[in-house]
Amino acid sequence: MNRTTKDTTLGIMECPTVSETNSRLSHKQGRIIKERVIETLLFLAALSSVATTFAIVFILVYESIPFFQHTTVLNFLTDTEWTPLFDEARYGIMPLVAGTLVTTGVALTVAIPMGTIIAIYLSEFAPHRVRETVKPFLELLGAVPTVVFGYFALVVVTPLLQKIYPDLPGFNMLSAGLVMGIMIIPYVSSVSEDAMRAVPMHLREGSYAMGATRFQTAVRVVVPSAFSGIAAAFILGISRAVGETMIVAVAAGMQPNLTWKATESAATISAFIVQVALGDLPHGSIGYQSIFAAGLTLMLMTLVFNIIGFWLKKRFREEY
Amino acid sequence: MSASVQATLKAEAKDLNFYYGDFKALKGISIPVHDKKITALIGPSGCGKSTFLRCFNRMHDLYPGNRYEGEITLNPDNVNILSPKVDPIEVRMRISMVFQKPNPFPKSIFENVAYGLRVRGINKRSVLEEKVEVALQNAALWNEVKDRLHDLAFNLSGGQQQRLCIARALAIDPEIMLFDEPTSALDPIATASIEELMDELKDRFTILIVTHNMQQAARVSDFTAFMYLGEVVEYNDTKKIFTNPDKQQTEDYITGRFG
Numbered sequence: 001m002n003r004t005t006k007d008t009t010l011g012i013m014e015c016p017t018v019s020e021t022n023s024r025l026s027h028k029q030g031r032i033i034k035e036r037v038i039e040t041l042l043f044l045a046a047l048s049s050v051a052t053t054f055a056i057v058f059i060l061v062y063e064s065i066p067f068f069q070h071t072t073v074l075n076f077l078t079d080t081e082w083t084p085l086f087d088e089a090r091y092g093i094m095p096l097v098a099g100t101l102v103t104t105g106v107a108l109t110v111a112i113p114m115g116t117i118i119a120i121y122l123s124e125f126a127p128h129r130v131r132e133t134v135k136p137f138l139e140l141l142g143a144v145p146t147v148v149f150g151y152f153a154l155v156v157v158t159p160l161l162q163k164i165y166p167d168l169p170g171f172n173m174l175s176a177g178l179v180m181g182i183m184i185i186p187y188v189s190s191v192s193e194d195a196m197r198a199v200p201m202h203l204r205e206g207s208y209a210m211g212a213t214r215f216q217t218a219v220r221v222v223v224p225s226a227f228s229g230i231a232a233a234f235i236l237g238i239s240r241a242v243g244e245t246m247i248v249a250v251a252a253g254m255q256p257n258l259t260w261k262a263t264e265s266a267a268t269i270s271a272f273i274v275q276v277a278l279g280d281l282p283h284g285s286i287g288y289q290s291i292f293a294a295g296l297t298l299m300l301m302t303l304v305f306n307i308i309g310f311w312l313k314k315r316f317r318e319e320y
Numbered sequence: 321m322s323a324s325v326q327a328t329l330k331a332e333a334k335d336l337n338f339y340y341g342d343f344k345a346l347k348g349i350s351i352p353v354h355d356k357k358i359t360a361l362i363g364p365s366g367c368g369k370s371t372f373l374r375c376f377n378r379m380h381d382l383y384p385g386n387r388y389e390g391e392i393t394l395n396p397d398n399v400n401i402l403s404p405k406v407d408p409i410e411v412r413m414r415i416s417m418v419f420q421k422p423n424p425f426p427k428s429i430f431e432n433v434a435y436g437l438r439v440r441g442i443n444k445r446s447v448l449e450e451k452v453e454v455a456l457q458n459a460a461l462w463n464e465v466k467d468r469l470h471d472l473a474f475n476l477s478g479g480q481q482q483r484l485c486i487a488r489a490l491a492i493d494p495e496i497m498l499f500d501e502p503t504s505a506l507d508p509i510a511t512a513s514i515e516e517l518m519d520e521l522k523d524r525f526t527i528l529i530v531t532h533n534m535q536q537a538a539r540v541s542d543f544t545a546f547m548y549l550g551e552v553v554e555y556n557d558t559k560k561i562f563t564n565p566d567k568q569q570t571e572d573y574i575t576g577r578f579g
């Protein structure tokens with residue numbers, strides 16, 4: 001401040017220079033403030049998503065606590081029946097976990113091989129034109145409302161399956177799982193394809209230069225190079241399958257049933273939640289509390305898969 | 321001069337043109353590649369050295385729109401390897417390549433060297449072990465890695481990775497080895513070790529090497545082609561090129577007056 005006043009008194013010749021410096025200075029300060037504001041806004045945006053996650057976890061845990069006054073964690077994990085709404089209430093989560101794992105397992109046996117094969121084809125084999133045509137259709141598959149898939153499983157796939165297994169019940173996990181697998185294919189294929197296409201050309205060239213075919217290059221070099229991205233795609237698919245609700249609610253049945261047989265009818269965690277949540281639930285009732293306990297279980301399962309995915313990613317991180 | 325008298329012809333480019341789409345990157349190139357000799361390609365950046373080198377293993381076939389004209393004949397069978405009737409994979413089975421930047425695969429050291437053998441359907445453990453060891457020894461890497469053959473190749477230093485890539489290219493007993501500026505991504509010490517290695521490979525393999533480093537060309541090669549704007553300006557014995565070139569342009573480049 002002192003200097004500026006002194007400078008302005010120096011004379012006409014100096015004047016333009018001084019005012020120039022001054023305006024440049026204020027310009028710079030303005031920019032700093034603007035950047036601060038932008039930075040803060042971005043930080044708040046990031047913070048809000050983290051905060052939401054923590055809030056959800058907190059509410060799930062907090063609201064589950066009363067539930068565990070009706071039963072113990074051990075009983076919750078070991079009891080073979082889940083009938084929290086009955087007079088003779090039983091609080092074993094395993095039937096719902098089994099239903100979730102079986103439908104997820106069926107879905108993954110469809111989605112992982114199909115998704116990976118499609119990704120390899122699109123990334124390594126398909127001519128540009130084919131890729132640009134196929135991708136929107138795949139994305140469309142991911143955009144179909146899941147209730148439509150559920151209905152498709154119930155009225156199309158189940159009757160078809162019943163032609164092969166006449167004993168198959170109208171609600172069954174096989175049909176729901178298969179259709180869920182189809183729904184997940186685009187999630188698996190698009191993330192895997194991105195990972196494969198990110199593999200630098202010089203690695204492929206190294207393989208071709210050794211006399212490898214396109215297929216050998218894809219399977220022996222590109223896939224291992226993209227492994228962590230492909231693993232991430234699988235984890236995304238698993239998370240989608242574990243949390244998927246409408247398809248299983250519509251096509252797999254609503255009865256909790258502790259079974260590992262895909263040909264039976266059973267409820268999943270998510271199907272149970274939607275079923276109970278649709279009813280009229282007084283706050284604090286056992287039904288209300290059971291939703292949170294089931295929701296917490298679902299979240300922990302997804303968390304475990306994500307941790308496995310994170311570990312895989314670190315273990316096989318890409319170094320080109 | 322004496323070198324050219326003894327040398328037999330391993331391959332020969334005859335009036336070779338190459339097009340990236342409409343762009344003519346190589347114009348009427350004709351040079352011999354002598355058996356068990358090192359031929360260096362020198363010239364300013366963008367003159368077509370890599371483009372020419374990559375014709376020898378049909379690398380350009382990987383990308384659409386590329387076109388060859390003319391011939392590269394490969395002896396002893398005297399086939400034109402650029403002919404559309406020739407399968408590029410067959411060509412690459414006989415002519416291997418080392419790239420500018422080390423590009424090991426995300427596999428163990430052993431599997432990297434064994435890659436070309438496995439691709440050829442050789443999976444017998446004893447055969448692989450023997451060939452991998454010989455290749456690593458030829459690439460002067462064996463002593464450094466023999467105790468950790470099953471470590472990931474990425475854990476090696478840059479110079480070691482490049483020698484691994486050389487071992488990978490050696491393991492298939494190539495008839496010609498192509499090197500595209502193999503030391504340009506390496507520090508001077510690693511560069512010296514690769515040059516030393518070339519010297520050892522000299523009498524056993526036919527090598528075609530691109531280099532922008534003239535000292536390197538002068539040190540390691542028997543023959544040198546000086547390229548400029550897609551053409552070979554001068555091809556001759558390395559000694560002749562570097563002491564008494566025929567063309568003024570070559571002399572200007574070698575003495576650093578341009579490029």
Ligand SMILES: Nc1ncnc2c1ncn2[C@@H]1O[C@H](COP(=O)(O)OP(=O)(O)O)[C@@H](O)[C@H]1O
Nearest residue numbers: 340343345363364365366367368369370371372
């Ligand atoms: N993929 C490509 N498509 C089109 N032009 C290319 C391509 N690669 C190289 N070129 C051009 O071909 C010429 C020769 O390139 P290159 O062989 O890489 O030169 P050098 O290896 O001698 O530096 C350059 O003019 C370059 O711009």
Ligand SMILES: [Mg+2]
Nearest residue numbers: 369370371530
């Ligand atoms: Mg080049």
